[in-house]
Structure formats: C-alpha cells, structure tokens
Amino acid sequence: MRQKKPAARDSRTARRSEERKATSRRRGLLGLAALAVVTLLAAGLVARGGHGGHGGDGGAEAGSAGTSRTSPSPEAVRTEARGRPSASTGAGKSPKAKPSKSPEMSASPGPGPKSGTGLFTTASASGGLVGHGATVRRYTVQVEGGSGISATEAARQIERVLADPRGWTANGRDSFQLVGSGPHDFEVKIATPDTVDRLCGQAGLDTHGEVNCDVGSQVIVNLKRWLTGSPEFSGPVEEYRALIINHEVGHRIGHGHETCPGAGRPAPxxxxxxxxxxxxxPNAWPYDRNGTYLGGPAVA
Known part of the structure; x- marks a missing residue:
C-alpha cells in the first residue's frame, strides 16, 4: 500500500497541471476574443467618423474669383418645398404669364449648352441703391464660362427686375444694390444644367438638369430656364426671368410659399x-403698380 502513494500523488499533480494548462488556454482565448471585439469597435468608430467628416464639405471647383463654396445651411432649405430644388420657375413646366402682344416680345433662344467650364465670371457692372428700405442687400452676378451669355448684360437685367416698382422694394423695408466687387450679401449665378446639378447637389438637392436652387449665399439659376423659360409660360422670356429672380430673392428675404388667394386673382x-x-x-411680380402686395395664404 505504501508503494502506491507516490503514484497517487503523481496523478493528483498531473491533474493540477492539466487544470492549470486548461485555465491558461481559456484565458488566452478570452483575451483574443476581447482583442477582436475592441478591434471591431475601433474599426466601426473610424468608419463612422470618416463618413460624417465629409458631410458638410461642399466645395465647388476653384479657379476664379467668382467661384464660391456651398455648404448645408438655413439658406439651403429655402428652395421649393423646403429643400427641394426650385420648381416655381422650372422642372419642365413653369408658371404662365399674361400673353404680351408688345413688339418688344422676343423669341426664346435655344436651351444653350448642357455643361460649361465650371468657372464663373463676375460682372464688373455696379449700380446705385434701389429702394428706400433700411435693410440693404448687395449682390453680385456671376456667369459660368462656356454658357454663351454676357455677365454684364445678365447683371443689368437682374438689376432692372429688383429695381422695378412691382418688385420687393415696394415693401418699404428692403433695398438692393448691384456690385461688381467687394462685400456683398448674395450672388446670383447663372450656370449650365450640369453645373447647377453639381452645386445644388452639394447641398443634397436634386435639380435633375432642369431647375434652380438657393444654396448658402447663392441663387443658382439654370441656364436652360434663363434662355428658354418654359413651355407653360406664354409671355416673353424676360418676364419669366423676372419670376425666377422675384421668387428666389423672396425666399432670401424671408418669404415662404403661398397659394392662390382666389379665382381670377394674380398668382403670388x-x-x-x-x-x-x-x-x-399667372403673375411674376410680388406687388402691383399701385404697391398692393399680390400675396395669398401661406403654405405650411
């Protein structure tokens, strides 16, 4: 019996050794599992951070003094349907205007090029202050290279719209001034459809080559709409351009959408x-010639 005791002790020693090895293996496996979890969590955090970090970067192509950067902002939602591209003056259909039999009525040109250089020329034209309101908004007019239109000519047309007595200066609060350089409050950019899609798309807007948008400090006008108006607009293209400017600048100075105030009355x-x-x-102007606001019920 005494000869068997060492064997028993050896057996117990072997079992304890195996138990220690098993414990060590379990700890090793647990350590590897924990390391894998930490690695996965870290990878997930990096992926989320990398994606979100580019969400607010909407840089347009640089290359000229007239090129701006866009970014999501309160202005970016002041488009049709609060964040949709502007459809008041585009989207294949556009507001009708009263037919004009005036000899000044001009035929619409072709739609112009689909794409341009992506760089903008700022009109050097400047003008006097229009309106008597205490709030003065200065603006520049910029035209994309390759669009085939004159920046100076476009600037003068826009200046006439904002100076018209039927325009926003009739409210007695707002004044406007065209500037060719220096500090300004917003830019009116006339761009080819592809460039409009790019600039507006940087703010999450889908203009599908047809419509305008209002992004950051920019009113971006689709060249196609500027040149051709819309099949639904029976008046001269100059009147249609007035509707583009009046609608977008109206958003810029704080106006939301309105609806028809009654049958036969001018559309706001x-x-x-x-x-x-x-x-x-159909109507392109916010006021009539007597200074009466041509508004309607607000659209929620």
Whole structure:
C-alpha cells in the first residue's frame, strides 16, 4: 500500500497541471476574443467618423474669383418645398404669364449648352441703391464660362427686375444694390444644367438638369430656364426671368410659399405656380403698380 502513494500523488499533480494548462488556454482565448471585439469597435468608430467628416464639405471647383463654396445651411432649405430644388420657375413646366402682344416680345433662344467650364465670371457692372428700405442687400452676378451669355448684360437685367416698382422694394423695408466687387450679401449665378446639378447637389438637392436652387449665399439659376423659360409660360422670356429672380430673392428675404388667394386673382410670386394656378392668373411680380402686395395664404 505504501508503494502506491507516490503514484497517487503523481496523478493528483498531473491533474493540477492539466487544470492549470486548461485555465491558461481559456484565458488566452478570452483575451483574443476581447482583442477582436475592441478591434471591431475601433474599426466601426473610424468608419463612422470618416463618413460624417465629409458631410458638410461642399466645395465647388476653384479657379476664379467668382467661384464660391456651398455648404448645408438655413439658406439651403429655402428652395421649393423646403429643400427641394426650385420648381416655381422650372422642372419642365413653369408658371404662365399674361400673353404680351408688345413688339418688344422676343423669341426664346435655344436651351444653350448642357455643361460649361465650371468657372464663373463676375460682372464688373455696379449700380446705385434701389429702394428706400433700411435693410440693404448687395449682390453680385456671376456667369459660368462656356454658357454663351454676357455677365454684364445678365447683371443689368437682374438689376432692372429688383429695381422695378412691382418688385420687393415696394415693401418699404428692403433695398438692393448691384456690385461688381467687394462685400456683398448674395450672388446670383447663372450656370449650365450640369453645373447647377453639381452645386445644388452639394447641398443634397436634386435639380435633375432642369431647375434652380438657393444654396448658402447663392441663387443658382439654370441656364436652360434663363434662355428658354418654359413651355407653360406664354409671355416673353424676360418676364419669366423676372419670376425666377422675384421668387428666389423672396425666399432670401424671408418669404415662404403661398397659394392662390382666389379665382381670377394674380398668382403670388411666392406661389409654386408650376404645380397649377388653382384658378389664379399667372403673375411674376410680388406687388402691383399701385404697391398692393399680390400675396395669398401661406403654405405650411
């Protein structure tokens, strides 16, 4: 019996050794599992951080003094349907205007090029202050290279729209001034459809080559709409351009969308006339010649 005791002790020693080895293996496996979890978590955090870090970077192509950068901002939602591209003056259909039999009525040119250089020329034209309001907004006019239109000519047309007595200066609060350089509050950019899609798309807007948008400090006008108006607009293209400017600048100075105030009455300039006039007459101006606001009920 005494000869068997060492064997028993050896057996117990062997079992304890195996138990220690098993414990060591379990700890090793647990350590590897923990390391894998930490690695996966770290990878997930890096992926989320990398994606979100580019969300606010909407840089346009640099290359000229007229080129701006866009970024999501309160201005970016002041488009049709609060964040959709502007359809009041585009989207294949556009607001109708009263037919004009004036000899000054001009035929619409072709739609112009689909794409340009992506670089903008700022009109050197400047003008005097228009309006008597205490709030003065200075603006520049910029035209994309390759669009085939004159920046100076476009600037003068826009200046006439904002100076018209039927325009926003009739509210007695807002004044405007065209500037060719220096500090300004917003830019009106006339761009080819592809460039409009790129600039507006940087703010998450889908303009599908057809419509305008209002992004950051920019009113971006689609060249196609500027040149051809819309098949639904029966007046001269110059009147259609007035609707583009009045609607977008209206958003810029704080106006939301409105709807028809009653059958036969002028459609508000802030109405999405493209979706139907609801019995109203087409109209491009926020005020009439007597200074009466041509508004309607607000659209929620």
């Amino acid at each position: 300039a802030m109405m999405q006339q493209i979706y139907g006039l609801k019995g109203c007459a």
